[in-house]
Amino acid sequence: MNIFYNEKDKAFKLRANNTDYMMKVCEEGYLAHVYYGNKVPDEDLTYLLRLDESPFTPATNDRDRASFMDTLPFEYPCFGLGDYRESAFKIMDADGMSTSDLRYVSHKMYEGKPKLEGLPATFATEESGCSTLEITMYDKYADIEVVLIYTAFDKLDVITRSAVITNKSEKPFKITRALSACVDFDTDKMDMITLNGSWARERAVERCRLHHGKQLVDSCRGESSHQNNPFVALCDNNADEDKGEVFGFNFVYSGNFYAQAEVTQHKKTRFLMGINPLDFEWLLEKGESFTCPEVVMVHSDEGIGKMSRTFHDLYRNNLIRGEYKDKRRPILINNWEATYFNFDTDKLIDIAKEASKLGIEMLVMDDGWFGHRDSDNSSLGDWFVYEKKLMGGLKYLVDEVNKLGMKFGIWFEPEMISPDSELYKAHPDWAIQIKGRPLTLCREQYVLDYSRKEVRDYVYGMMKKILDSANIEYIKWDMNRQLTEVGSATLPAERQRELWHRYVLGVYDLMDRLTTDYPHILLENCSGGGARFDPGMLYYSPQIWCSDDTDAIERLKIQHGTSMCYPCSAMGAHVSDCPNHTVGRNTPFKTRGHVAMVGTFGYELDVTRIPQEDRDAIPAQIEEFNKFNKLVRTGDHYRIGNMFEDNTWDAWEFVAKDKSEALFEFVQVLGRPNERSRRIKLKGLEADAYYYEENEPDKKISGAALMNAGINIAKMWNGDGLYGDFCSKILHFIKV
Template identity: 45%
Template sequence: MSIQVRDQVFSLTTNDSLYQMKVDQYGILNHTWYGPKTEMDMSYIEDYPEISFSANLWDTEKSRMYSLNDRLLEYPCGGISDFREPALLLRVPDGSSSLDLRYYSYEILEGKYSIEKLPASFDRDHKTQTLKITLKDTVYDIFVDLLYGIFEEENVITRSVTIRNMTPFEIQVKKAVSASLDLPESDYEVIHFHGRHAMERLAERTSLSHGTFSIGSRRGQSSHQHNPGIILAKNNTNETSGEAYGMLLVYSGGFEADIEKDQLDQIRATIGLRSENFRWQLKPCEHFCAPEAILSYSEKGLGVLSNQYHDFIRSHLIRSSFVHQKRPILINNWEATYFDFNGEKLLSIAKSAHELGIELFVLDDGWFGERHNDDSSLGDWFVNEKKLQMPLRQLVEKIHALGMQFGLWIEPEMVSENSKLYRDHPNWVLRSPLRDPARSRYQLVLDMANPEVVDYLEQVFTKLIEENEIDYIKWDMNRSISDFYAPSLSPKTQSEMAHRYMLGVYDLADRLTSRFENILFEGCAGGGGRFDAGMLYYFPQYWCSDDTDAHNRCFIQHGTSFFYPISATGSHVSAIPNHQTGRNTSLYTRGIVAMAGTFGYELDLSELSPKEKEEVKEQIKVYKSMQELVLEGDYYRLSDPNQQNVSAWSFVSKDKKKIIVQAVVFEHKPNMKKPHVFLQGLDENRWYRRKEDGHLFTGKALMKAGLFLPDQLGTDEACMIELEQIDSKNREAQ
């Protein structure tokens, strides 16, 4: 059993970890352990000295030895003697914010819990159990349900929280994190993923000092600037050894993740909704559900932790039927034409693409309304047949006649001031009644908290998709939210707007992806501005970044891989000089980097030389041969591009029989040794043959002594090495 309860000790076990809580003599739920399995009650390691100026619970009478301020707690609240970061803050009508949550009850439920109106993990095989622990305030009938989903084989524990107001009056939820994790030691570093537009999810590892380390987003989306996931790694942890904890939020809006090092050098990590300006009105008999957080632990390094997340997201979070399917190799017209195209130009690109083996043509921005640049027509989702010089359906039919699929770009959440939709419904945008809204990219944000808006968008896109036999949708979002005021909400509930906006987005995504199960949806938000676990629930792949420069992509895809599977990462070959950086990189290198993802092209194929076209054909052939390994295999980071002159990674089949190593050497320097990487995830007792020259290695040699990469002159030179396991008889025959 993955859940055991004995003497008010709750033990949650996965294959390689134990998560444990214990109710103490005062009814407080303590967190006692998260780490390797020990088969025992771990509360014996508690050591809480008497600390001056640490308030004591009233129940303790004259004892000064018990304070919530230094105990490891499972779900801490503010206001009654714990002075650290709280997980939950409420306000009742008398104005007080104190909560005193004590253990009330528990249930073990077969199957995985779900969360109303929010994306959450699931269990197709019905092997998962749910533990529900209910806490209750000592004064008010306020109940807090702590939910735990235990995925034993995946080494994952999911968490969520439900706050139930059973009082006769309205209360206010001011903060409700999805998961709080208290650890007794502080010899950890935090790995987080920062960035900006076109340089997202750059991995940064930093030591923790006393006080609070905090990341988050105020932008109404998870953002380019910070991704909603953190890793706590022991100081000596690397890719192949050492302890690490991951916390990943299944949410796409504003969030916060805090890590506090307290006066006893203990750690508290929390992750959840952004609490700044958040107030949720909870009427009698109503409840509020926090988003889900995915926790995982590894004592075998960061590589194992990442693969636990990859497998879990593929098997238990991405609900699309495409998750285990090979994806079509696509051509997107954006960097080839931008807004300057007609139907014949698009057909010429499609014909050239088809001749090279490309399977999906995607029509990007500019096909609707009077959209000739980016300052008009968002919201007017009717086809500009004058610009196309033909009906969209006719273009689709001609693309289909080539044997290709057809895809379309949309941006549902946005509206241009210069649009029929805005002129007809000026009250459908987020804006203060007394202030002019902030502009960004000449567009405003629709009020997705308004059910009328969601209903309208569902009707518009359903009609568009059904009338034109669309095979693929790219769903974009090209600005952050700056005006947090929804005309559809009352002044009292404006503090709910940011979360209600995301609930509206999820509602629309749920309706469209459920109705059109056979359409491949890809998410996008100015590139990777909303690349998170919440969106992956609906979209099996996400455009990694608007920066298609192969050199920069090495850093972006490196950081992305810590949590997110490569099979969900949109990555394409684009034109040179690169449109974002001006860099010239070989077609071979661009292809190698783009193969670490859902492969495609964004360039004018007619401008390629005959030699380059042959190279594209070969790239497509190679990618198709390795696509199953990319989609289903284990992924390992073999270098840190932030510290080394090489970015290297590998794909290893689950049976450890097939391996592909890919790498980009940034700069050749005179008199340098060959680049050298150590492989991971192999069977150390088996032999492997390098496909290129037949050279044999043991798995142990490849992992302990490593493998040299080709030494090539130039900058950003890529290579690819294939290895396959052989049996001992074949080796003896040689």
Template identity: 50%
Template sequence: MAILFQKETNIFHLQTKNTAYQMKVAEYGVLLHNYYGQKLGEGDLSYLIMRADRGFSGNPYEAGADRTFSLDSLPLEYPCFGIGDYRTDCIQVIHEDGSNAIDFRYKSHEIQNGKYSLEGLPTMHWENGEGETLVINMEDAATGIKLKLYYGVLYEKDVITRAAEIINSKGNIIINRGLSLCLDFANERMDMIHFYGKHAMEREFERTPLHHGKHSIGSTRGTSSHQHNPFVILCTKDATEDYGDCYGISFLYSGSFLAEAEVDQIGQTRFVMGIQPDTFTWRLEEEESLFLPETALIYSHEGFSGLSLRLHDAIRENIIRGEWKHKRRPVLINNWEATYFDFDGDKLLAIAKDAKDLGIEMLVLDDGWFGKRDNDISGLGDWYVNEKKLKGSLKDLSQRVHEMGLKFGLWFEPEMVSEDSDLYRMHPDWTIKIPGRNPNRSRFQLVLDFSREEVYQTIRDMVFGILDEVPLEYIKWDMNRSITNLYSTALPAERQGELSHRYILNLYRFLEELTARYPHILLEGCSGGGGRFDAGMLYYCPQIWCSDNTDAIERLKIQYGTSFGYPIGSVGSHVSASPNHQTGRKTPWETRGTVAMSGSFGYELDLNKLTTEEKAVIKGQVREYHSYYNLIHEGDYYRLTSPYEDTRATAWQFVSKDKREGLFFAVVTGLQANPAPVIMKLKGLTAKAIYEVEGLRHTGEMLMLGGILLPVPTEEYQSYRYSIKMISN
């Protein structure tokens, strides 16, 4: 049983295969958080909670003379604002009388088989036999406002999910802070690992010791953003790749978010996560409710590797859906870095012909095929085909590509509009901008107000009209600017704070309609590369373009950081030209292939400009990738070195679930004269089994405890790809 309630002690036990999560209904209906960590028995761990009379930490009225019962120091499951807990909280509400306190107390609970759902929002999903749901019903006695706390327990994968629903009982209230999760830790001075960045350099690893006060990351950009990712790790100070306690927290949401940790006056650590309060308010009228998005939690006492392995499996099986969940994805060529806007139908067909000859399986037509779109300052929003540029219809182009034996894919940016477009000239009020102020420009494009039904329907009809007519197997859904100047002409003044969340809800609605109507189409998410790389988008898109930066050496850090919270098969990664278009760096063909093979593989260059020798390299890479596909997309992934700490080489490894085969990849990042040896210790093998690597045979424990010796490199940025095969066990 994954969820157990002990009535005699008022203890909730949530148990997975390797972890336990415990809560207690304490005096006066206060819901305490007792424990989250390695699996243990069903005893009451509330004895570890220290109660003391602390000056300036008040007490609930019901506590009477008991000064040791204070909400300001107890570990709480869902802390509220304005009732004596001065730490960071999860919810703030403004009532009709202007007061802003809310005090949710336990009323009842339900234990259900299977998984709860959240209307209009992505969630993890599982069958009835795989896990259970706990719903805890809370209520504010003074107003009758209700709160449902949802807990999902996915037993085998060690996942616990959290979400919430606020239900108004009477009158009108305004929610101006509604977070999904709180985790309280007693006397834990922890580190917080987050993944910061910028456009073209996303998800860089940073580990920060938590200190007294608040440490927060997040986004106010309307997307999960390039700058901070909605996945964080809390860990003990001794945690490493292979050892120590760590907690992975992933927010299944693609809009603005907040992740905040606070060490309080007595050294306790509180972590909260949810929708960014700076850009959010929500008006709830009588009997209305609001779902708050889901967070997914995974604990590991086996370090970051143990955490990532569990999370990768959970995302692959229990977030990603649809036909392409496990279906082999085609190797593609995208024309963007080959042509940018300078192409016509003949140029595209020439690229397609070369692609077919090289074993590439799909041509993707990127930006510039629609409206008046010969640069990035016009045309967005005019989703009709530029037949003059293509020298024919898009349907004809697709058919000719298919006749060559290739699949066909298409780029869209449905959420945007150019000021120089027919759509904007007809409907300037359909954009997000503040009346009386000049809008903030980015790429000379504005953001369409997707919260408006007429905007949603118009763009939907244009996009679906193309998809109904043109045979294709792939869509790249892009979004190339942050959102600001928040204002909707369709919302009254008191509801303007709802715009950001309404936008995301309609984005999800569009993606849900699209994937249901065209289940055969592989949908790749994108926001200038990795600006919306989050678990919420993976619910609709089984892969996401990882970064607009295709430089193989820069990608080592980008893909390293991404791998902590997301499976490698979800990473869109392509071989591009050398010198690289973003950095000017020169790297060998083999190295570009090595890095791009750790993801959903493809090419981003002009095949017509390659030599015979270079085309032979591509043929070999495509064949090799096909032979590795199942390992990369379905196997276990291990980080062997850090590109931030190991200056000579970055290495990683894949191992099949049955441990019978694997792959070792490494890229040399630092050359030395008279070099010292570089030894890499492998992971995830069967200790006593015999494996063959590069013609040599060793036991698994020799490869894991001793390692392999890398050859001395002969050129800058040289790479190595080794197959690992079990010979006997």
């Protein structure tokens, strides 16, 4: 048990590997945050609260209670009693009042980690044990109970947080703010790192120095979004990849989120994360409970890189589930950029025949196989085969592909409905809408009301018929638009603002049914590319399509940002054709392969039409991927270059857990004249060991030299003999 309680001081300590998190129950039952950082031997650090300084505790000096409330570092701050910083919890009671007052009642500690009802969350394993602390808080005036749930992982610097709110009274009330975590830091000298962007340029790293006031990222789109990812890191001003203290926060949720750092009047920083309170309400009747989604908190005393690797280990081992949790994913070819909507059975079989000869293992049929869909203006919701395209039916196509020794995958967009569809004509009220208002189109589609079980049951029934009709071994689940006119035809007026959250719970419910009924199917999530790349989705699918932008050079930034908290094994990444369909850039086929090899790896092109030189390169490319995939999938990832700071080159490295080998990858983005080779220092090796590069077995270099002195990367030239923009190379170092 790595949780300790000091009865004398009413102080708690959670220990997660080399990290300690400490709290204290103050007089009158207020729960205060004491310390979060490197482990310390002391049982009691409550002197850090300065309770012997003005403003004194209310028990000592009640005349300044409001000032006390506005300075105490609360673990779960409430609204309305004098704490004018942002609160984690707010209600609206039956009398229209919004004040709440939560005080400590009891606690319990136990080994293991509880599940969160209806929600994805990290879990314990035998290899990575964990301990949980539940602290029960109570508002005796409103008769509300809030259980704060903390779990500390034994072997990782990870603490997770959640809360369960229960109405103990006879009267209903509305929750208007129910965040999952709050941490008060005793400094304002921090930087805030976020992942921002838009469609086709997701998760760009942005770093800003905190200043007085409130700095936040959020989503109000009904999904975690292209624009902001539910990840924030707070770090020392001088922290970099390898040094400095960093606190990372990631929200295990796929809907509207809120993450805010507030620098207060006393130059302290309050950080909050949870469901976005904008347009959110939840009615709690007598005896009902509401569960807040989980926040994952990671502490690093060795820079941003260590924080990332901790997230990677946690998500690979304690979030991702299923058959493909620890397996190499099949090398697939997707027909989207190859054909878009212009395909039929013969075309897909032609692609499969050529692909199978080259060693590609799966054909994925993307959008356009259902209803009467020849463009993106119809048929979503009509999940039956478009016979005009798939002559002979789906089973015939799948069987023919299987005969070639290939697996078969299929695309769905289960959350959407087209106005031009049989489903919409039969059930127009199944679309999310506000009665009497026109519906806003996006990609000429609406969103289905997944708060309604009958809607989910109907959609799942159609999907099940398709999945049972043929040997389908992969699903790409897409979501191509956000929510507007958020209203439900069945929810009563007092529950309409619950739809945002009920929608997400409905998506989770359907994904849970799908992965339970078809445990052998590989599920890949997608949302117009990377608009729902979040840990909530990783709980159901071991990989997520990283971005619709498949250009190798653009992907350097996208994959760099994604790796801040998500493992490379979860990044859907493909080799596509050139000129690239998003940016029009031409890059060497070799470079496209090296960049895609960082992720799940596959092809997004018409293999029957690409240049013969590229086609001939595929078998060797696949062989290279297979050789290094286990290292990429399970090793420690080190970012060496940074395209956000220097757009002329990028580099990264994967190191085996036992330090026995390392894969170094380098991309020369822009060639520059009158420049010598580039000196680059490797990372993560065993300093006292010796390594050789695979192609130079007689040249042995110490790990210390590779990390402290570095290696020289000579200028590269592309295959045409021209100066080498967009060239790449890999080096494989093996311990002697």
